[in-house]
Amino acid sequence: MLSGATCPGLFYSTPAEDGILSRIRIPGGILNSLQCRAIADIADHHGGGYVDVTNRANIQVREIHTKINAQVLKHLQDIGLGSTNTAVDHIRNIMTSPTAGIDPQELIDTRPFVQAWDNYIAAHPVLSGLSAKFSVCFDGGGIVSVRDRLNDITFAAVLVDGSVYFRLYLSVGTKGALSDVGILLPPEQCLQVLAALANVYLAHIDTTSKRKQRLRELLNTLGCENYLQEVQQSLRFPLFCIQECQNQITPAKYQHIGIHPQRQQGLFYIGVVLPLGRLESAQMWGLADLAEKYGNGTFRLTPWQNLLLTDIPQQWVVDVQSKLALLGLDSSVTNIxxxxxxxxxxxxxxxxxxxxxxxxxxxxxxxxxxxxxxxxxxxxxxxxxxxxxxxxxxxxxxxxxxxxxxxxxxxxxxxxxxxxxxxxxxxxxxxxxxxxxxxxxxxxxxxxxxxxxxxxxxxxxxxxxxxxxxxxxxxxxxxxxxxxxxxxxxxxxxxxxxxxxxxxxxxxxxx
Ligand code: SF4
Known part of the structure; x- marks a missing residue:
């Protein structure tokens, strides 16, 4: 395991006061039971016996005092944890709504976009030059919205004349406020535009610098319009610009905690409270068992440092709740x-x-x-x-x-x-x-x-x-x-x- 990079990742851990900190990117926050057990094992054998879920739905293993060897890291890669290209492992986790694909009101399932961008990053080594803080978010327009989260680039689904588009938001200004830049994208153009946004940014920054300029810092000097013009020049299709902008983004309201029906009839998800994002390894083993026995074998970490157990048939919901309680986990919306x-x-x-x-x-x-x-x-x-x-x-x-x-x-x-x-x-x-x-x-x-x-x-x-x-x-x-x-x-x-x-x-x- 390497150390000393500016931002912690699976292959780039960083020292902290209580030991080495290793952050594992979980694109879209979706974790399967096999991956969950593997991380719990690392927390038990190398770390402090617990993990922290971060505000980008990553997992941090803390208090690592014994070396994680290459064999273990290879095993993690083999089960889909950590990028196959370790040079891009430092880049920020890709964010999407934890209810993507199951949200009854969403306009589009954003999971394929998360997967496609993650694959694209891994397949293009030039993107290792991106700032570790380069952050991308896909919001499908559902009840559990992530469009208010601060990301460099946000694609937020909207309905226009009966068709779904993504509105493009960029983080601008000294405080990085989200700005609607007046561009509507058909979903099939999303990945190409994202690649162009990344490439134009890379062309302007010193990729060898230890402290790379952030996208919003570049926008503050280059100007948003100039940046988008260069992006347009690198594309083979015209960007669809609109006059009217929707700069109002309402904050998320923590509506994911508790029991909720999914868009799939008869299935429910349970939003589980993790106090300050902390999960003990014993709870992780228990959650993996629950996800396999009652759900579809996966669960989802949220940018609010909680998690969702999904795809639970209605008749099992009460059982799962009591089993969560036995693990010391609560799913009550009244939990402060x-x-x-x-x-x-x-x-x-x-x-x-x-x-x-x-x-x-x-x-x-x-x-x-x-x-x-x-x-x-x-x-x-x-x-x-x-x-x-x-x-x-x-x-x-x-x-x-x-x-x-x-x-x-x-x-x-x-x-x-x-x-x-x-x-x-x-x-x-x-x-x-x-x-x-x-x-x-x-x-x-x-x-x-x-x-x-x-x-x-x-x-x-x-x-x-x-x-x-x-x-x-x-x-x-x-x-x-x-x-x-x-x-x-x-x-x-x-x-x-x-x-x-x-x-x-x-x-x-x-x-
Ligand atoms: S916000 Fe907290 S963790 Fe971040 S730099 Fe300040 S004190 Fe440290």
């Missing part, structure tokens, strides 16, 4: 961890001001004892501005900071809610310098107020917050000291067990 997101935090990343993962789990476990949500609330903990775990806005974002208190500093957060303008990356700032100790009572109050005051059960927390000025929200959630005991698991115990960590009282600096 279903939409909880945190980056590595200061246990895995030197840039982090706070222990985000421990804090996130501790907060969720506290809230579970105080209230029951009837729809997911997306809470995002980020250790710094980089926002690795979630690039889109969430209902509530917590940005880690050090908070000065009477006798030193403690870990705390800036709190943001809902949407903001383009300069407000995390939404609108509600409070500054809330200590971790103060979070439980504040969140309990915020979520209870939301449940009482929202317009209807379909209104998300973010939409609710957007209806009020910040001053009004502060009146709804008045500042208060917290004396609540918050349970916080140690890193090695996450996410199953809990211990209490002592936290200093007083010294609040909330504004």
């Amino acid at each position: 961890k279903s939409a909880l997101v945190a980056c590595s935090g200061n246990k895995g990343c030197a840039a982090s001001a706070t222990d985000t993962k421990r804090h996130a789990l501790a907060l969720a476990e506290y809230l579970e004892t105080r209230l029951t949500l009837d729809r997911p609330v997306n809470i995002h903990f980020s250790g710094c501005e980089k926002s690795c775990a979630q690039h889109t806005k969430s209902d509530i974002t917590l940005l880690g900071v050090n908070v000065e208190v009477d006798n030193g500093t403690v870990e705390g957060y800036h709190v943001y809610v809902g949407d903001g303008d383009n300069n407000q990356k995390f939404g609108r700032e509600l409070y500054q310098y809330v200590t971790f100790e103060e979070l439980p009572a504040l969140f309990e109050q915020m979520l209870k107020t939301y449940e009482i005051q929202r317009r209807n059960s379909d209104e998300s927390f973010g939409e609710f917050a957007n209806r009020y000025a910040i001053a009004q929200l502060k009146q709804l959630f008045p500042s208060q000291n917290s004396n609540s005991q918050i349970q916080c698991p140690t890193t090695s115990e996450m996410p199953m067990k809990s211990t209490v960590i002592p936290l200093p009282l007083s010294g609040q600096k909330r504004t």
Whole structure:
């Protein structure tokens, strides 16, 4: 196994504080039971006995301390894990809706596009020059949408005069906002256009540079129109341009958790909550058995760090749910961890001001004892501005900071809610310098107020917050000291067990 590359992959692992980190690309997030067992085996024999599902539906094996030999890597390639061309293994996972092909409302099944692009990358070594962050997404227009996820290039299915097309979105601007560039593509042109988009990008960047320019950085200097003109010149057919653009992309609403009918009559999928994306290897073995016994032998990882068990006949759904419970897995939409997101935090990343993962789990476990949500609330903990775990806005974002208190500093957060303008990356700032100790009572109050005051059960927390000025929200959630005991698991115990960590009282600096 090589090491030291800028982004971790199966053949390009990277050192982390807790050992080597190996990331396995799972194109489209679809994993079969054989692959699942092979990864669980690696986690058991080489890593920490668990894996993390990432926000691109990859799998990360962490705490690797013993070398994975060439024979094992070859076996992984043979069963379809890792690219046959290891030079392209570093490129970002190809994203699509986890319900592709089973979504009752989708316009087109995007799985063949994911497979075709993955094959194309493997067959064209020149694409190894792409930035590791070069990212592509196919959205089929179904209920479980991924078109709001931040990708360099997004193809989003739309219906025009009874025919299905893909609208092309590019990530532009310093913050990488998705922009509808006014091009409609018949599905059969998609791959050629994608290849042209990649090739024109490659022609403009220094592919030998250690830090390759990203596509959006190139667009910021070259200009989107010039870039697309060059793409057009390299194609043998005209791009179909439209005047009207649809820049409004609504955020995903975590509708995949729980039990849902598939487009195939009599079959259901179950969206399973993985607290902060973590799966123990024993759970992976159990899931592989369940997928084989009750489904079609596969399951799907989601960009929201959960998973779906699919193709379950109606008569087995309740059985599968109880077997999931025996594995310690939950599929309830009311589970507050279903939409909880945190980056590595200061246990895995030197840039982090706070222990985000421990804090996130501790907060969720506290809230579970105080209230029951009837729809997911997306809470995002980020250790710094980089926002690795979630690039889109969430209902509530917590940005880690050090908070000065009477006798030193403690870990705390800036709190943001809902949407903001383009300069407000995390939404609108509600409070500054809330200590971790103060979070439980504040969140309990915020979520209870939301449940009482929202317009209807379909209104998300973010939409609710957007209806009020910040001053009004502060009146709804008045500042208060917290004396609540918050349970916080140690890193090695996450996410199953809990211990209490002592936290200093007083010294609040909330504004
Ligand atoms: S968001 Fe910041 S602190 Fe968190 S993992 Fe990324 S770089 Fe590290």
